[in-house]
Amino acid sequence: MSIRIASSAKDTIDEAVRELKASFGIIDVKMVVFFASPKYEPDRISMRMQESFPDAAVFGCSTAGEIVSGRMLTGAVVAMVFDGESMGGVKVEVLENIGKRIDVGESFRSFENHFGEPMVEMNPSRYVGIVLADGLNGAEEKLMEAIGDSTNVLFVGGSAGDDLKFQSTHVFANGKAYTDAAVLALLKPGMPFDFVKTQSVRDRGVELVVTKADSARREVVELNNEPAASAYAQALGVSIDELRDYFPTNPLGLVIDGDPYVRSPQRIQGDSVIFYCGSVEGMTLSLLETGDIIEDTRRDVTEAENRLGGISGLIVFNCAHRALELANKRQSEAYGELFADIPTVGFNSYGEQFIGHMNQTATMIAFR
Amino acid sequence: MAGKIKQMIDAILARRADDNELLQRVIKTKLILKGINPAKYDEQSFDDPAIIARLEKMAQELCR
Numbered sequence: 001m002s003i004r005i006a007s008s009a010k011d012t013i014d015e016a017v018r019e020l021k022a023s024f025g026i027i028d029v030k031m032v033v034f035f036a037s038p039k040y041e042p043d044r045i046s047m048r049m050q051e052s053f054p055d056a057a058v059f060g061c062s063t064a065g066e067i068v069s070g071r072m073l074t075g076a077v078v079a080m081v082f083d084g085e086s087m088g089g090v091k092v093e094v095l096e097n098i099g100k101r102i103d104v105g106e107s108f109r110s111f112e113n114h115f116g117e118p119m120v121e122m123n124p125s126r127y128v129g130i131v132l133a134d135g136l137n138g139a140e141e142k143l144m145e146a147i148g149d150s151t152n153v154l155f156v157g158g159s160a161g162d163d164l165k166f167q168s169t170h171v172f173a174n175g176k177a178y179t180d181a182a183v184l185a186l187l188k189p190g191m192p193f194d195f196v197k198t199q200s201v202r203d204r205g206v207e208l209v210v211t212k213a214d215s216a217r218r219e220v221v222e223l224n225n226e227p228a229a230s231a232y233a234q235a236l237g238v239s240i241d242e243l244r245d246y247f248p249t250n251p252l253g254l255v256i257d258g259d260p261y262v263r264s265p266q267r268i269q270g271d272s273v274i275f276y277c278g279s280v281e282g283m284t285l286s287l288l289e290t291g292d293i294i295e296d297t298r299r300d301v302t303e304a305e306n307r308l309g310g311i312s313g314l315i316v317f318n319c320a321h322r323a324l325e326l327a328n329k330r331q332s333e334a335y336g337e338l339f340a341d342i343p344t345v346g347f348n349s350y351g352e353q354f355i356g357h358m359n360q361t362a363t364m365i366a367f368r
Numbered sequence: 369m370a371g372k373i374k375q376m377i378d379a380i381l382a383r384r385a386d387d388n389e390l391l392q393r394v395i396k397t398k399l400i401l402k403g404i405n406p407a408k409y410d411e412q413s414f415d416d417p418a419i420i421a422r423l424e425k426m427a428q429e430l431c432r
Contacts, residue, residue: 280403
């Protein structure tokens, strides 16, 4: 049973893909998941990756930085391959035009035909999904809701990036690159697996109820029946003029049984606050305060390692906001080192997915 | 009238999660993300028609 990882920072796609393939050695490759810097032309890297592993399911996305065991990278491509024993089954589907309409029906029927089981009856301890979405069209909430309505299988993932240019992000599958799209991959691993959802925030014990919102636009209009910007500033004890300075360190979050689903504020618009993630009316959000990413991540990954009795492969979807904070604190190297002893690939994302869509979080799939 | 909201939430949980504790937590999280927090409702909760209508829609989505 084999899971292998590789990375390359070569300048040309041909050289990078060749280096990746050589690093893996010869194994019966069943699935390849890869995350590529936007420096690589999207259509071409997807095509070359699929050509290099013609019998495998090959999928991935563009990034705002890459992660491989022991290191955080930029301008690189990282990949993880699974052989036939470590990945019992895999089926990849692409949902296009997700900015207009999301219907997972056809993709789910394809999964059902492939695995011979209805999605709603699939055992979530035997199947896991990976979701990679365009990071710029704001469709992730509806996408995750549509997935979650139709299956108990957990889909975990991240939103594609473009090195913080916020111009164009891509998902890869079938040798092609797509925008305004999501890749859904349903996996039946050959070993036990577990999840990590880690965020470094503390609940400050101040609750703000969303009393008016436009969730599709990720706009919170009112909190506690007051203009959102004013209520948010008041909760922090600062003026509205000062509020934006507190956005990076004091996001809001939906706290469920002590577990925060972070909503990062983006900007003030009139009296409203626009977030990187939608909230619906009636939701109770808590005022949060950021903490120590290194120690919190170390704890949560170690706990997963202990639950599984070891990790042979870890896929990390790490918020680009966390990556920025780590860089500002000169902790990027320390963060990469958290994964030094675990075969790991990942990328810095424009949003993270686990049951729902969230921000300032790292979601991970750990294979024993 | 009271308690219908809790009954509807319990029916959704039974249909999608049976007695599986982990799945129950996942389905509760999905309901909260849709805007209904199960912890806020018990047998004495007022049968708010707006909440009941939202739950009917959620039941359709989650229990097809």
